[in-house]
Amino acid sequence: MANIMYWEAIQRAHxxxxxxxxxxxxxxxxxxxxxxxYKATKGLYEKYGPLRVMDTPISEGGFTGLGIxxxxxxxxxxxxxxxxxxxxxxxxxxxxxxxKVRYMSGGQLTAPCVFRSAGGAAHQLGAQHSARMEKVFxxxxxxxxxxxxxxxxxxxxxxxxxxxxxxxxxxxxELMYNMKGEVPDGEYFHPLEGSDIARAGTDVTLFGYxxxxxxxxxxxxxxxxxxxxxxxxxxxxxxxxxxxxxIKQSVSKTHxxxxxxxxxxxxxxxxxxxxxxxxxxxxxxxxxxVRVHSALVPQPYNHTLEKAAIPDxxxxxxxxLKIFGKA
Amino acid sequence: xxxxxxxxxxxEMVLHRRFEERCYQAYIERKIGGFLxxxxxxxxxxxxxxxxxxxxxxxxxxxxxxxxxxxxxGADPKxxxxxxxxxxxxxxxxxxxxxxxxxxxxxxxxGYALVGGPFPLAAGIAKAIQLKGGDExxxxxxxxxxxxxxxxxxxxxxxxxxxxxVLFVCENNLYGIGTSIxxxxxxxxxxxxxxxxxxxxxxxxxxxxxxxxxxxxxAVDHVRSGNGPxxxxxxxxxxxxxxxxxxxxxxxxEEEELWKQRDPIFILRDRLIKEGALTMAEFxxxxxxxxxxxxxxxxxxxxxxxxxxxxxxxxxxxxDRETQLPWLTGKAA
Ligand SMILES: Cc1ncc(C[n+]2csc(CCOP(=O)(O)OP(=O)(O)O)c2C)c(N)n1
Ligand SMILES: [Mg+2]
Numbered sequence: 104m105a106n107i108m109y110w111e112a113i114q115r116a117h118x119x120x121x122x123x124x125x126x127x128x129x130x131x132x133x134x135x136x137x138x139x140x141y142k143a144t145k146g147l148y149e150k151y152g153p154l155r156v157m158d159t160p161i162s163e164g165g166f167t168g169l170g171i172x173x174x175x176x177x178x179x180x181x182x183x184x185x186x187x188x189x190x191x192x193x194x195x196x197x198x199x200x201x202x203k204v205r206y207m208s209g210g211q212l213t214a215p216c217v218f219r220s221a222g223g224a225a226h227q228l229g230a231q232h233s234a235r236m237e238k239v240f241x242x243x244x245x246x247x248x249x250x251x252x253x254x255x256x257x258x259x260x261x262x263x264x265x266x267x268x269x270x271x272x273x274x275x276x277e278l279m280y281n282m283k284g285e286v287p288d289g290e291y292f293h294p295l296e297g298s299d300i301a302r303a304g305t306d307v308t309l310f311g312y313x314x315x316x317x318x319x320x321x322x323x324x325x326x327x328x329x330x331x332x333x334x335x336x337x338x339x340x341x342x343x344x345x346x347x348x349x350i351k352q353s354v355s356k357t358h359x360x361x362x363x364x365x366x367x368x369x370x371x372x373x374x375x376x377x378x379x380x381x382x383x384x385x386x387x388x389x390x391x392x393v394r395v396h397s398a399l400v401p402q403p404y405n406h407t408l409e410k411a412a413i414p415d416x417x418x419x420x421x422x423x424l425k426i427f428g429k430a
Numbered sequence: 431x432x433x434x435x436x437x438x439x440x441x442e443m444v445l446h447r448r449f450e451e452r453c454y455q456a457y458i459e460r461k462i463g464g465f466l467x468x469x470x471x472x473x474x475x476x477x478x479x480x481x482x483x484x485x486x487x488x489x490x491x492x493x494x495x496x497x498x499x500x501x502x503x504g505a506d507p508k509x510x511x512x513x514x515x516x517x518x519x520x521x522x523x524x525x526x527x528x529x530x531x532x533x534x535x536x537x538x539x540x541g542y543a544l545v546g547g548p549f550p551l552a553a554g555i556a557k558a559i560q561l562k563g564g565d566e567x568x569x570x571x572x573x574x575x576x577x578x579x580x581x582x583x584x585x586x587x588x589x590x591x592x593x594x595x596v597l598f599v600c601e602n603n604l605y606g607i608g609t610s611i612x613x614x615x616x617x618x619x620x621x622x623x624x625x626x627x628x629x630x631x632x633x634x635x636x637x638x639x640x641x642x643x644x645x646x647x648x649a650v651d652h653v654r655s656g657n658g659p660x661x662x663x664x665x666x667x668x669x670x671x672x673x674x675x676x677x678x679x680x681x682x683x684e685e686e687e688l689w690k691q692r693d694p695i696f697i698l699r700d701r702l703i704k705e706g707a708l709t710m711a712e713f714x715x716x717x718x719x720x721x722x723x724x725x726x727x728x729x730x731x732x733x734x735x736x737x738x739x740x741x742x743x744x745x746x747x748x749x750d751r752e753t754q755l756p757w758l759t760g761k762a763a
Contacts, residue, residue, distance in 0.1 A: 165550045168547070176489075199544050
């Protein structure tokens with residue numbers, strides 16, 4: 104096991120897959136000569152050259168479509184969109200071309216491409232650089248959506264996404280690229296479906312994904328030490344499809360649920376998980392599930408306002424205490 | 431063009447015309463649903479370019495006015511019509527419809543409904559050809575109004591930058607639905623717009639197939655020889671409304687008549703007659719024969735084909751699950 108950073112894990116997955124298959128390429132703004140905004144493609148340009156490591160013009164719709172077109176002929180492009188905020192410009196091609204082509208061609212064509220993008224709110228980047236958009240991607244038929252919460256997942260999910268014949272959107276996080284974690288030394292493929300139990304517990308399930316898994320883990324620690332509440336943390340690294348069986352299994356055990364998301368609440372991961380709980384195991388519930396989420400505002404620049412807009416582990420603790428009638 | 435080729439293409443163009451006219455009728459009879467965009471008037475464009483290219487070898491992609499392009503690439507007219515009928519035997523198994531004909535065996539990479547959407551897809555196909563090192567080219571057929579999308583410019587820039595083997599064919603029929611080109615576009619002659627990207631371009635009459643063919647040959651040669659993209663603009667006209675709900679109030683009947691006097695099929699027919707290679711009686715027989723084929727084979731096949739099964743509603747959303755299990759479950763071999 105190597106203890107490496109999230110960005111290094113992503114870089115390693117690129118490198119291994121590009122070394123294995125000459126049709127694996129990567130493309131995006133500043134990924135080549137400059138080595139990538141978050142270093143995720145560092146050193147690849149020197150190793151694989153400009154035909155396979157493509158510095159693109161600032162044309163998100165154009166180069167995303169170009170990658171998709173190349174994938175029709177079996178090329179496996181890893182398309183980096185510098186920030187998820189810019190993905191709006193690429194969504195026509197992602198949703199209308201990549202996600203639908205298999206269906207509307209009756210199975211003849213498929214778009215085996217990977218879209219990677221840095222999501223999440225970092226520090227004081229303002230309204231147009233702080234979007235969380237997982238809710239937008241996870242409702243699209245024909246598109247898989249995963250979101251790694253640690254280096255092992257970042258490595259293993261990218262490996263699986265490249266090999267999978269379906270288009271996959273990988274939602275990363277601007278604040279997590281330097282996070283360290285254990286990654287297996289040997290080749291490892293994280294499943295694109297399912298969920299991970301990040302911490303086992305018996306009294307309440309804390310559902311998180313990507314950065315909110317870490318809030319949940321921290322909250323679970325506090326709940327255990329200070330309140331004697333045993334929280335289970337379920338990491339929903341696959342947002343589409345969501346792990347219905349995993350959600351049901353955990354809630355049937357703990358009978359209580361809190362869903363923590365950095366995204367705003369409406370039409371989001373929390374609403375979807377609660378709907379699944381209703382459909383799968385409503386009568387297992389001992390209390391109404393609670394959502395922890397951002398305020399519905401364009402992200403403010405001011406530090407204090409920004410902090411107020413985004414939840415953290417304390418909000419998760421509060422939500423659990425509310426469920427237990429302790430707050 | 432050689433006489434035999436011209437005779438063959440005349441046959442094909444008559445099939446293309448009669449096929450589309452038969453679609454019109456089937457739509458009125460409610461056998462075909464959705465949006466239906468027909469091609470009559472523009473036949474020399476697709477045929478002229480594809481005669482200069484290699485159908486079934488070169489990759490073709492287009493918009494929603496796509497039946498004829500698919501057939502020209504080698505798609506079976508029966509399967510195209512069955513697709514319009516929404517049948518399981520259709521080229522996209524009834525899941526696509528008129529705007530989404532695909533035949534990837536024939537390298538017809540599909541019809542797409544978002545105006546301008548195929549531009550970057552075509553460049554991507556060209557990128558794949560470049561990576562794999564084949565002698566194929568990608569050909570993107572789109573209308574004049576598509577050039578007002580941002581991806582038009584994004585794609586031209588990338589195609590020129592990376593010298594991609596892609597031929598952009600602009601079928602300039604002077605309208606985008608009901609808005610004439612003068613009213614939507616600051617530059618009527620579309621080939622002028624690509625000069626900014628250092629892409630060579632050409633414009634010609636799109637009604638005379640021999641003219642299209644000559645210009646297309648140069649364009650195809652340019653791209654196939656590794657010189658990067660080319661843009662070919664063909665001046666043409668669609669006879670029918672944009673789609674079936676269009677009563678053509680935005681243009682005059684006189685203008686339509688003027689264009690019909692330069693009908694691509696009649697131009698070729700009359701030339702062949704003049705050259706002594708065809709008689710009017712033979713042409714009329716050809717039309718009858720074509721109609722009989724469409725009725726007895728194409729329509730019959732479509733009528734008699736089964737509907738898709740409702741149990742298969744969710745088939746084709748994702749790749750076959752069995753084949754993807756290692757990546758979906760993480761249990762790689
Ligand atoms: C992105 C998008 N905007 C609008 C439409 C509606 N629409 C369909 S066809 C069309 C006109 C396109 O004209 P042109 O590109 O000249 O092609 P033609 O129909 O003349 O062959 C429009 C506006 C669409 N399908 N997609
Ligand atoms: Mg037009």
